[in-house]
Amino acid sequence: ILNERTRRQPQSKHCLGYPVSIFFIVVNEFCERFSYYGMKAVLVLYFKYFIGWDNDLSTTIYHTFVALCYLTPILGAIIADSWLGKFKTIVYLSIVYTIGQVIMAISAIHDITDTNRDGTPDNMTFHTAMSMLGLILIALGTGGIKPCVAAFGGDQFEEHQEKQRSTFFSIFYLSINAGSLLSTLITPILRAQECGIYSKQSCFPLAFGVPAALMVVALIVFIAGHNMYIMESPKGNILLQVMKCIGFAIRNRFNHRSKQHPKREHWMDWAEEKYDKLLIAQVKMVLKVLFLYIPLPMFWALFDQQGSRWTLQATTMDGNFVSKKQTHIVNPILIVIMVPIMASAVYPLIKKCGLNFTPLRRMTVGMLLASLAFVAAALLQIQIDRTVPNFPSSSQTQVKFLNLENTPVPVVVEGQEPFVVPGFNVSSHNGTSNSIKQFLKENNKWEFSDELFHLQLNDITEKPNQGMNAIRFVNGFRSHLNFSVKSDHLGPIAPLQASDYFSVTHGKYVFTIENEEGQTCHYILQLGFGSSYTVLIPNTFTFGESCTENIKAIQDINPNDIHMAWQVIQYFLMTCGEVVFSVTGLDFSYSQAPSNMKSVLQAGWLLTVAVGNIIVLIVAEAGSLPEQWAEYVLFACLLVAVSIIFAVMAYFYTYMDPAEIEAKFMELEPDDKKRKELEMMTKDNLAYVNNETSNNTDVKQTKI
Secondary structure, eight states: OOSSOOEEOOOSOEETTEETHHHHHHHHHHHHHHHHHHHHHTHHHIIIIIIOOOHHHHHHHHHHHHHHHHHTHHHHHHHIIIIIOHHHHHHHHHHHHHHHHHHHHHHTOGGGTOTTOSSSOSOHHHHHHHHHHHHHHHHHHHHHHHHHHHHHHHHTSOTTOHHHHHHHHHHHHHHHHHHHHHHHHHHHHHHHSEEOSSSOEEOHHHHHHHHHHHHHHHHHHHHHTGGGOOEEOOOSSHHHHHHHHHHHHHHHHHHTOSTTSOOOSSGGGGGTTTSOHHHHHHHHHHHHHHHHHTTTHHHHHHHGGGGTHHHHHHTTSBOSSSOGGGGGGHHHHHHHHHHHHIIIIIHHHHHHTTOOOOHHHHHHHHHHHHHHHHHHHHHHHHHHHHHSOOOOOTTEEEEEOOOOSSSOEEEOOTTSOOEEEOOTTSOOTTSSOOOOEEEEETTOOOOOOGGGOSOOOOOOSSOOGGGOEEEEEEEOSSSOEEEEETTEEEEEEOTTEEOOOEEEOSEEEEEEEEETTSOEEEEEEEEOSSOEEEEEEOTTOOOSTTGGGGOEEEEEEOOOOSBGGGHHHHHHHHHHHHIIIIIHHHHHHHHTSOTTOHHHHHHHHHHHHHHHHHHHHHHHHHOOOSSHHHHHHHHHHHHHHHHHHHHHHHHTOOOOOHHHHHHHHHHHHHHHHHHHHHHHHHHHHHHHHHHHHHHHHHHHHHHO
């Protein structure tokens, strides 16, 4: 390990107290994050609709990829701090990253293997293999440069520029979310376009190609500023030295575990017999911070559910606010707003009030805000559950009667009170349906007269997915009828028959009803989100100006009536928590790291994100609680408990100045080396004397 920090002085000037070089770093980070989040925004759709995987496999591969992206930073940190340095590591792994993005774009070109030109690839193995190769390269690239870029930006500041460096990390985090915001807005639009050589399909090549182009821009911008950067020289294989030092300390402590050996101030001090005090002090600093990282993955376990549980929650709500496929843009929008507010208004105000809002206290507050976000999500879920139909359980049966005649029909059920199904033109008590519903246990039997039934229909047993609406038509007319909406034709429906359910999005729809003679009737239906309708055509139906008067749309499942705007509360709380937790954590990790291990500690910070994703995967695989709101409450309680533990750990934490500690031990290092050399010489002399004594004893014994 080199004792001095070898820094290449920049040739650029400062602007407003900040190094000009950080402009290139911030722009690079913006483009790289655009590339990453843009690709990730359509990745699950690519798996499902292009590769053809089901929801479970698509989700598993997606989360595995995300976890891998946050596991590889430790590899990039080792390469940067031990071998290439941060600048070369970022450049080389960015090239790998760019190649991976290009491979992903190529894997999405269906025309490559579409030999029969039907729009479907004929060799899906090729596309799957290419996409997996691309994702592995992307994970290596994005994960490898994650700890290096933030630490490299911090290296551009001198020791006296602590305030500017803290502001830089806020701007750096702002650039991350700005890139995320734009990419998650743009790439779904690009995917929705149709492109192809022989046949037009969803344009995944364009959706992956634009992020690849942005990665090329990121690489070029970063290299363009190379003459202005302050570059730290790599310090050797730091991680290996640290692991050896820790291992030796543990073994030495175990070998001297008896009471006759005096205790030492810190268990790492047992490595003093072999390693320099400077290295031991640096290891102590790293272990001290890593110990604080232990509770942090739980925050990310909640945070990352914005893209899963909260998105699924949005699909059960009224979506006249933002596209359900783009609900995750709320977080980056709020980040862009909240980061400057926190940095320029909230923190200075707290400081003026005389409160010592230390970094670890900020992080504790961030965790508690995330817990409150999940409490808000649970309260919202309770309101949503009240609007969901009471579907029969596995031990129950639901029976629905539809009377297409004008006269009421009495129904007698064994073991039940007789009841009457009103005529078609008579509304029921709720004004929407003339059906009667009963819920019976499995061992009960329904017995009816055979002439009561003309048609048996199977209802859907859950709300339509993604806020879609399920529509079906029942033809009670005396002749065949054709049904169509826009350009979709449902085909002819025979008398006393019904169509299958078909799905449409929200909005105003005009359904065209046509008989065999070419007469038409246009029926208008305004649809919300997540509803189901059975449209009844009675035997009294006639074509003409008043044709729609006798048509009745029975609302089987009510539309979502809880507005999606209510989710802004939980997103706001989570965003505030993220700002005070994540931005502060990045700065804290850098400021408390030794000069030769900053990237390693940044990688440790990112590793907590990976562990948080793994926690979500474990919970998803292990199953969930029966009620979604209960799961939200469970996660909130877990994070509150973890926050309390973290607050206690933070209370006993003593902030360090790594540069001051390193300078102190550098002054003592020459004397320490001389002492160790003297001890080694003494041990060698003692060994020599013992050896001579042993030889003389052997000679005397031989003479005897």
